[in-house]
Amino acid sequence: MSLAFVNALECKEPHNDEIWSVAWTANNTAVSTSADGTVKQWDSTSGQASMSRPPHNLAIVSLSVSPNGQYALYNGLDGTTYLWDLENDTVVGRHESYDRSVVKDAEPSYSVSLNPKGATYAGTSNSGNVNIYSASPDSFGTRQVVLPSGRNRHGMHCAHSPDGTRVALSNEAGQVFIFDLESQALTSTYSSHAMCIRSLAWSYDGQLLLTASDDKRLILHDVRSTPSGKPGSGAVATLTGHSSWVLSTSISPDGRLAVSGSADKTIKVWDLSARAAVSTLQESGEVWSVSWSPKPAAPGSAGAFISGGQDGHVRWWRSAGAGA
Amino acid sequence: MDFAHEALVDDVPLTKRDMYYKDVPLFKAQGTVDRLVDDLAVTLDLERADLKIRAASKGLLSGTGLTIHLLGGETIYINDLEGTLIPTGETIERFVLVGNISWILVVEKEAVFQTLCRFQFASHPSLPGPGLIITGKGYPDVATRQLVKTLSDNLPTHIPIVALVDGDAYGLDILSVYKYGSRSLRHQNDKLAARRIEWLGIWISEIADLEIDLDALIPITLHDEKKALAVLSRSTDFLPRRWRHVKELTRMLHTRRKAEIEILSSSPGKRFTSLIHYLSHKMCHFIEMSA
Numbered sequence: 001m002s003l004a005f006v007n008a009l010e011c012k013e014p015h016n017d018e019i020w021s022v023a024w025t026a027n028n029t030a031v032s033t034s035a036d037g038t039v040k041q042w043d044s045t046s047g048q049a050s051m052s053r054p055p056h057n058l059a060i061v062s063l064s065v066s067p068n069g070q071y072a073l074y075n076g077l078d079g080t081t082y083l084w085d086l087e088n089d090t091v092v093g094r095h096e097s098y099d100r101s102v103v104k105d106a107e108p109s110y111s112v113s114l115n116p117k118g119a120t121y122a123g124t125s126n127s128g129n130v131n132i133y134s135a136s137p138d139s140f141g142t143r144q145v146v147l148p149s150g151r152n153r154h155g156m157h158c159a160h161s162p163d164g165t166r167v168a169l170s171n172e173a174g175q176v177f178i179f180d181l182e183s184q185a186l187t188s189t190y191s192s193h194a195m196c197i198r199s200l201a202w203s204y205d206g207q208l209l210l211t212a213s214d215d216k217r218l219i220l221h222d223v224r225s226t227p228s229g230k231p232g233s234g235a236v237a238t239l240t241g242h243s244s245w246v247l248s249t250s251i252s253p254d255g256r257l258a259v260s261g262s263a264d265k266t267i268k269v270w271d272l273s274a275r276a277a278v279s280t281l282q283e284s285g286e287v288w289s290v291s292w293s294p295k296p297a298a299p300g301s302a303g304a305f306i307s308g309g310q311d312g313h314v315r316w317w318r319s320a321g322a323g324a
Numbered sequence: 325m326d327f328a329h330e331a332l333v334d335d336v337p338l339t340k341r342d343m344y345y346k347d348v349p350l351f352k353a354q355g356t357v358d359r360l361v362d363d364l365a366v367t368l369d370l371e372r373a374d375l376k377i378r379a380a381s382k383g384l385l386s387g388t389g390l391t392i393h394l395l396g397g398e399t400i401y402i403n404d405l406e407g408t409l410i411p412t413g414e415t416i417e418r419f420v421l422v423g424n425i426s427w428i429l430v431v432e433k434e435a436v437f438q439t440l441c442r443f444q445f446a447s448h449p450s451l452p453g454p455g456l457i458i459t460g461k462g463y464p465d466v467a468t469r470q471l472v473k474t475l476s477d478n479l480p481t482h483i484p485i486v487a488l489v490d491g492d493a494y495g496l497d498i499l500s501v502y503k504y505g506s507r508s509l510r511h512q513n514d515k516l517a518a519r520r521i522e523w524l525g526i527w528i529s530e531i532a533d534l535e536i537d538l539d540a541l542i543p544i545t546l547h548d549e550k551k552a553l554a555v556l557s558r559s560t561d562f563l564p565r566r567w568r569h570v571k572e573l574t575r576m577l578h579t580r581r582k583a584e585i586e587i588l589s590s591s592p593g594k595r596f597t598s599l600i601h602y603l604s605h606k607m608c609h610f611i612e613m614s615a
Contacts, residue, residue: 017571020578035574058556059574077577078553126546154580172543172580196580214539244538263538286532 003269003278003302004320009047011314015040019308021062022289025069029086030291030306032314033060033074041072041086042314044306051089056080064114064121067162067294071114073121073135079108081123081133083140095133095141097123103143107131111157115181117164120144124155130169130179145184149177157199161206168209168223170197176211178223178231188231192219199248199289203255207232208272210258212246218260220272237275241268250292252303259305261287267307267317281317285310383410383468384437387446387456389425393417404446407437407459413470425483426453427607428475430521432489432498434461436585436599443600450604452611463498463506469516472502476518484610486524488603491583492544492576493551496569499523523568524606528575528583534602536588541581552577 017036024030029050030042037055042048058077065072072084075097083093098108109123114135121135132145149155153171160167166187169177174193179186195214202209209221218239223232244264251258251272258270263286269279287309297303302319384407392400395417402408431437437459440446447454456475460468476485487502489495505517531541544552552573576582588599 035571035578059578061578077574078557126549156580263532 001271001274001276001278005269005279005281005302005317006320007281007315008304008318009044009316011042011049012047013049014314015312017059017312018285018288018310019312019314020060020288021074022291022306022308022314023063023065023072024291024293024306025065025072025086026067026294027069027086028295029069030314030316031063031065031072031086032289032308033063034312035059037076039063039072039074039084044316047314047316051086053082053084053091056082062109062111063289064112064159066114066118067116073112073114075109075112075123079110079123081109081112081121081141083121083135083137092137093135093140097131097133097141106143110155113158113160113167115160115164115167116162122158122160122167124158124169126154128152128155128169128171130155130158130167130177132167132181147179147184147186149175149186149189151175151177156197159200159202161202162204163206166206166225168200168202170200170211172196174213174215176200176209176221178209180225187225188223188234190221190234192221192235193217196245198245201249201251201258203251204253205255208251208255210249210251212249212260214245216240216242216244216246216262218246218249218258218270220258220275237272239270239275239277241277241280242266247287248289250290250305252292252305253294253296254303257292257302259290259292259307261290261307261309263287265310269302283307283309283311283315381410381412381467382465383458383460383471384408384434385410385456385458385471386437386441387425387454389421389423389454390456391420391422393420404441404444404454406441410458410467410471412467413474419474419478421479424453425455425479426451427455427483427611428458428472428479428485429455429524429603429607430458430460430472430485430487430502431585432459432462432487432495433585434459436488437461439589439599440603445600445603448600448604450600451607455607460498460502464501466516469502469505469518472521473516473518476520481520482611482614484607484614485518485521486607486610487521488524488526488585490585491526491528491572492548493555493573494548496523496555496573497551499569522610524610525602526583526585526588527568527572528579528581529572531583531587534588538579538581540587541579541583542587544576544580544582548582549577 015034017034019032021033028044033039039053040049041051056076062075075081079097081095085092100106107125111124114121123131128149128151130147134142153173157170176190178188193213197211197213199212207224209223211219219235220237222236242262246262248261260268267281268277271278289308293304304318308314394415487499503521
């Protein structure tokens with residue numbers, strides 16, 4: 001089976017440097033961050049930039065948007081974390097996570113994730129901890145909890161489950177850790193990859209976690225919390241096909257499809273029940289980030305997603321017709 | 325200070341290494357001698373050489389286009405098959421350029437220098453003309469930097485002066501020592517900074533184009549990370565922002581991998597010839613750009 005996706009739209013003015021994160025918001029805008037420190041919001045109908053931030057002095061390495069599309073949390077290479085109110089175009093929070101003058105063991109953040117419930121955000125660090133910080137503008141960046149993974153390796157990516165009860169961490173060694181935020185406990189560890197996991201994505205129902213690794217594969221994990229408290233069974237499917245590092249992944253709202261971006265300069269769309277690629281799209285450079293549209297696809301359509309990568313262009317891709 | 329005075333009175337030059345060995349229990353570490361000598365020079369507003377304390381040389385030079393005449397009357401001839409020790413600046417009367425030197429290559433590592441000598445790279449037919457290869461064996465000493473500085477000041481601008489260093493913060497730090505001078509010798513900076521020198525490679529961003537597997541890149545260590553972040557944060561005040569190093573160090577930190585020169589030799593089936601091929605190709609490019 002194959003699905004056709006077309007490049008429906010390209011941003012009107014690309015970033016001057018590589019894009020490393022993109023997010024499609026609930027307000028039908030796209031947010032992108034770049035290696036040159038710039039952050040922009042785009043209108044998904046016209047491709048015009050509607051808003052941008054003055055550049056941070058270093059590259060932006062992580063982006064997370066709130067479910068209602070109002071806030072964008074982004075983080076610089078040095079660990080300076082910003083909260084941007086997209087509705088009013090103001091930065092309402094700024095925290096230098098590497099600053100040890102107040103918190104003696106403060107760690108610079110790398111990947112950041114806004115809790116969908118709004119009050120906090122998570123940041124990964126070099127040491128394998130996930131730090132939970134206040135996202136409230138009046139106390140932005142105040143560290144509240146430290147969640148240790150037990151493995152002293154650089155945390156590549158973190159993401160909250162859509163219901164905000166759990167946060168997942170992936171590290172450079174290929175491990176995944178899931179923490180329950182209420183009990184502040186590590187509930188599951190998966191070692192499905194032996195190489196760096198650069199990105200992971202939750203399904204909208206919080207039952208599946210898809211990891212993207214330098215081992216050129218994506219692995220689908222069952223992460224359901226069972227009533228008995230035992231963690232989900234873990235790896236249930238391996239998606240192969242990319243010929244280089246898989247850099248990013250995102251799952252469609254209906255859970256049927258996933259999209260991945262790779263250093264092999266392609267984007268692949270995967271059917272999650274068939275566990276196979278149904279579309280391969282050629283890009284001009286490494287594809288560092290992909291994000292599925294949060295709106296469920298229209299009947300007969302497979303949906304839409306955006307991509308961003310080495311050439312600095314945000315691209316909108318739409319399904320060309322009825323899926324199988 | 326006594327040792328320096330003695331050296332001046334007797335007119336016998338002394339190296340810092342000699343001084344250290346004269347009283348190891350007193351000085352305890354070579355670094356102590358080095359710092360004392362520098363402090364003395366600054367305090368008396370003199371050059372280290374004026375104190376008759378000479379830097380011992382460790383740098384090597386290879387090629388066919390240069391003859392060095394020393395003050396004592398001796399002449400140093402160099403060749404393209406093996407390295408010649410670079411004499412200290414104070415002993416040099418004059419350089420004589422022989423033939424049509426077309427390029428100058430400074431390499432970070434001695435092992436790479438020796439490999440290039442084995443291939444007589446200084447006279448390699450793939451290049452439009454002969455060149456000079458210099459290594460400081462890591463961080464360059466004063467004598468090596470003086471040589472590079474002299475070449476930089478006196479050679480016409482169509483002759484590129486380029487450096488082959490690892491694509492990590494340490495390699496770039498070494499390049500910045502040649503280009504801007506070392507922080508400890510800041511008061512002598514105008515004499516030793518060879519601003520003309522450019523970074524030929526190796527760049528992490530060119531690895532994919534060289535058809536080298538990304539997995540051949542080495543994972544960075546915590547030291548690499550800390551040093552790279554320090555360089556990037558410093559770069560707004562010490563080094564120009566738009567320089568290539570910002571892009572390369574950023575990519576290194578983002579991919580969590582670094583490119584070391586050895587990655588060229590490790591291409592399967594090509595071994596050392598891919599280093600030669602890479603250098604020829606890039607050097608020709610720099611020669612074209614400088615014309």
